[in-house]
Amino acid sequence: MPPKFPLLGKYLVLFAASLATYSALAQAPPTPSLGLVPLPRSVQTSAGTYALPATLRIYAQSPDELNVAGLLREQLALLGKTATLTTSAATAQIRLVSTPAGANSEAYQLTVDKSGARIAAAGGAGLFYGAQTLLQLLPARPAAGAARVPFVRIQDQPAFGWRGGHLDVSRHFFPVSFVKKYIDFIAAYKLNTFHWHLTDDQGWRIEIKKYPKLTQVSAFRQETLIGSQPLLKTPADFKYDGTPYGGFYTQAQIKEVVAYAQRRYVTIVPEIEMPGHSVAILAAYPELACRPGPYTPWPMWGVNEDIVCPSEATIQFFENVLAEVSQLFPGRYVHIGGDEAPKTRWKESALVQDIMKKEGYTNVEQVQGWFNRRIEQFLTSKGKKLIGWDEILEGGISPRATVMSWRGEKGGIEAAKLDHDVVMTPTTHVYLDYGQNPHPFSPYEPQMIGGFLPLEKVYSYNPLPAELTPAQQRHILGVQANLWTEYITTPAKAEYMLFPRLLAVAEVAWTPAAQKSYAAFLPRLGQQYAHLDLHKINYRVPEPLGLDSASQVVQGGKAVFTLRSLVPGAQIHYTLDGKLPDETTDLYTQPVAVPLGRRLTVRAVAIAPNGRHSPPAELVVK
Incomplete structure (x- = not known):
């Protein structure tokens, strides 16, 4: 029988729950402000500090311990510390300890007490992340003598397994030195995936031995559009700089970057766009088009209607390309793009009509699904897993494929309900090429694509949509920040767009939503600017608060x-x-x-x- 006074019963339950919550908060020790980003899962402090001497010893024995110790030595040198390795735990000021294999290789425990600092983890990634936390506890400005570290006990692990940072090198090319620096700073804030967008209409950036014209022809455009394309209203407004532009990475350089990332426990996901965003391919191999060329790498931005034709020759081309890509990148995933592929040329193509008739398709979008499944079969044969933008759902894709939801969350929600794994990367919250000023074309900001994405909105993001059941939410692998480079021409400008917003993304990816607080994040973020200065990162200095x-x-x-x-x-x-x-x-x-x-x-x-x-x-x- 229901209660006679159901609302009273409801309020009594809520009141009791509120009292329980208040009691728990009252009894819990306050979380100290150590300036750590992302916020650890559990932090306990005690009175006292440990003086880390200018010359110190790091205890390490296993391969992962030695790897992390080597990276720690490099970072400590920036702080004026000289570190050597030792196999004597008793004489070490920093001890790296591998614990028995556990469920989460990225979890770690960091303890600082009168005996020094101890980092324990079941995997190399956990040891690495513990080391990053220790580095944040140290003064960011080098000083002579000892540096004091507060006594602390931290137990930590990530909320999500996919914590990504993306870089488009097709619109504008970035040297290996900056790619490594990008990997350094995503790793420092506990992101673990580098999505490398290597091909697009404006340039092909990876050496493929079987197709030398991809780097001889496709890697270089004749000129580049001047100005912000969204502001250009008539054909007369479109003007070009007349300067050839391009570049590519050799396979030796790719291997060098992959090894660099692996040492920092970052997995690289290469993206080879198909079937859209492929004009640069057609410039070198016009026989893959649905209609005769010639074609040239595109000098402007946006979506081009010229895409590869889904012929057997095209499929063979991509299989050959992906065979080399799969050997270069040891990670599980290969990204095939799949977004913004207009079907104008396909609708005109007799070849496409034959495919539709043979397969019984009534919609040309189904042909892209057929194409994607052919590519997925090949990737599976190479031990790889296909990931693509959310458009890959439109033509049908196998449930094994992973979906990256960029057009808001709708595609990710749909994909999770269909039992696809999902990475959330919506334009609304994590497209860091969007502006940081409410006036996106302000004369006080560098040229950009437009939009407004302030730090607070980035921080507010929760990758777990409420529309999904707990079982469906388990398909959400994590979150990724994207940096498209139509208007980002230099490493300094890339850093300006990334920082400090990337630190908000790091906390979204690492810290459970229930523990997040923007008001508490801001003072911790403030303590990170000195660390960014130490690494010479060209962050955007936030405008003063209070003038509104x-x-x-x-x-x-x-x-x-x-x-x-x-x-x-x-x-x-x-x-x-x-x-x-x-x-x-x-x-x-x-x-x-x-x-x-x-x-x-x-x-x-x-x-x-x-x-x-x-x-x-x-x-x-x-």
Whole structure:
């Protein structure tokens, strides 16, 4: 029989639950602010610090322990520390200990006490991540003598197994040195997958021995579009620089990067686009098109209707390419793209019509599904697993395929319900080529594709859609940040777009959603800027907070603003005449009062300790 007063019963249950929650929170020790990103699963501190000497010893014996010890030595050298290896645990200041194989090779335990630092894990990745946490506990600015590390006991493991960072090298090419640096900084923040987008309409970037024209022809475009394409409205607006552009990685360089990533416990997922985004292929091998060429690598951005024809010759071409790719990349996955493949040419093709008739298809999209399944069969024969963008669902794909959901979460939700594994990478939250300014084409920001994706929105993302059942949520492998490079031409600009937002992605990927708090994240993020400076990362200095309508306080006919910077030690300079502030304008030392009743443009910039400026925060006060 239901209770006589069902609402009262409901409220009593909720009240009891609230009391239990409050009691648990009251009894739990407060989590100390150690400035760690991503936030560990469990942190306990005690009074005291351990003085890590300028010359120290690291205990390591197994291959993984020795590998992590070697990487630690390199990082400690940046902090002015000299480390040697020892097989005597008793004399070591840092001890790396492999525990019996457990369920999660990425989990670790870090203990710092009067005997030194001890990192224990069941796998090399866990030892590596424990080392990254230890490095964050050390002062980021090199100093002579000992560095003090707080006494701490951390037990940690990731929320998701796929924690990715993507780099498009097709629109703009990046040297091996930057690819390695990219791997360094994703690994430092416990991301474990590097998605390397190697081919597209604008350039083919990987040497394939069987097809030399891919690097002789397809790797170089004749020129590049000038300006932001979204702002170009008429054909007369489209102008090009007239400068040949390109580059590619030799197979020797690919192997070098793969080995570099493996040492840092990062898996590389290569992407070879098909059947769309393939104009660069047709420039070298026009016989793979549905209609005669000639073709050239595309000098602009967007989606091109010229794609490869799904002929047996095309399938053989991709099988030959993927045979070499599979040998170069030891990871489980190969990404085949599959997105933005217009079917205009296929609808005109007699070959495609024959395929449809033979297979009994009524929709040309089904032909792409047929094509994808042929490619998947080949990858399976090479011991690889196919992954593609969410469009691969449209023509049908085997349940073994993994789906990367980029057009929002809809594709990922659909895929998980169909028992596909899924990586969440929606434009709405993790496309880091989107702008960091509410005015995406602001003159104070570098040229970009548009959109607005602030740090807070990135941090707010939860890769587990509420629409899925717990069983379906288990298909969500994790989350990935993407960096497309139509307007990102240099390593410095790539870093500007990535940081600090990539640190928010790292916490989304590593820390359970229930433990996340944006308000608590910001001060921890503030402590990371010195580490970014140590590694010479060109992060975007965040504009000052507090210059907005919601933050103003009206007192005595004046609007009063209290400003602060997310970067410790930064100075804030401001103007009241609409001019761009710099070191010569007023220094913020107390709340700014602006008279109401007349229109004034207030601008403020933060100037970081490294001397770099933020874009201006601005508000029109009336």
